[in-house]
Amino acid sequence: MRRLRVMARAIARLRALAGVGTLGALAVCGGADAQDRASLLPATSAVPPPASVGPARSAANSLMLNGFTLAGELTQGGWLRGSVPRGTRALTLDGQPLAFSPDGRFLAAFDRDAGASAVLSATLADGRQVSAPLAIAPRAWQIEHVAVGKRPGAAPSAEFERRRPLELAQINTARAMDTGAQGWTQxxxxxxxxxxxxxFGSQRIYRGEPGAYHSGLDIAPGGGVPFVAPADGVVILAAQAPFTLEGNLLMIDHGMGLNSAFLHSARLLVKQGDVVRQGQVLGLVGMTGRATGPHLHWSIKWKDRRLDPLLFVAGGGAR
Structure with a gap:
């Protein structure tokens, strides 16, 4: 709620300055700079436009735009929660079907390299379409330019080549599960x-050639420290033996296509199929798999989009 109150105050300031309504991708701790702000573009609809066009502040924790109720972090690696206009029978994001709950709530998210805009579109029971164009704020990623080329890695071992396809198959199967969990609403x-x-998002550039970016958030509290569920969910994968790269891998489905993965654990304290509650201990921090020291690598995905865990928690925010 603190994030939402801060967001609402920032929205009011921005509207006063710019003369238009905006939904900020704002940090909880004091807001964000201009580069990390995201705005709602002028609203459009296919036929005919509603009587009131443009966002209006309806409560301390949300904005309304053409019947949509919206709140979240409209930035690369960010997310959006909302409710559809009354009478919606179909919803899309950039033309792709988007699920919503029986009471009209939905979740959407934006990849690390998301483009500058996206469009939510609802088809109403009478056939009308109502759209909410969104501006996705760019991020200033932590980029390190290295004056040498990429060093070729050691050739994978026969054991790695044998095991890795099986591990990836388990991960892909887990991510395809729909458990109906409701943690995404928390x-x-x-x-x-x-x-x-x-x-999340940090990257090295080797003489102009980009390396892979870091797909999660690394937290180093020390080995053996318990870690907990960030939200309700269902365990969709709990490695019975350390994976080659991820070590003792744990994956939690939070519902609506949103899932968390926790890597390198020393020990897992839950098993596949377990229903877990926010704050429940899941395992102990470790350095199994490919890790140089004990830490928890926490990654979040929505469908195939990699997201920034910092944007989901108090004290995070776009950086």
Missing amino acids: DFIWPVRGRISGR
Whole structure:
């Protein structure tokens, strides 16, 4: 709720300055700079436009635009929760079908490299279409330019080549599961507190050639420290033996296509199929798999989009 109150106050300031309504992708701790703000573009609809066009502040924690109720972090790696206009029978994001609950709530999210805009579109029972164009704020990622080329890695071992396809198949099967979990509706909490040793989206450029970006958030509280569920969910994968890269891998489905993965655990305390509650201990921080020290690598995906865990928790926010 603190994020939403801060967002609402920032929206009011921005509207006063710019003369238009905006939905900010704002940090909980004091807001965000201009580069990290996201706005709602002028609203359009296919036929005919509603009587009131443009966002209006309806409560301390949301904005309304053409019948949509919207709140979230409209930025690369961010997310959006909302409710559809009354009478909606179909919903799309950029032309792709988007699920919504029987009471009209939905979740959408934006990849690390998402473009500058997206469009929500609802088809109403009478055939009308109502749209909400969104502006997705760019992020200033932590980029390191290296003056040398990429070093070729060691050739994968025969054991790795044998095991890795089986591990990836388990991960893909888990991500395809729909458990009906409702954690996606909650405000997430930190799974563990500690030093941030790696940020989502950080990347090295080797003489102009991009390396893979970091797909999660690394938290280093020390080995053996318990970590907890950031939101309600269902365990969709609990490695029975350490994976080659991820080590003791745990995956939690939060519903609506949103899932968390926790890597390198020393020990897992839940099993596949378990229903877990926010704050429940899931395992112990470790350094199994490919890790140089004990830490929790926490990644979040919505469908095939990688998201920034910092944008889901208090004290995070676009950076």
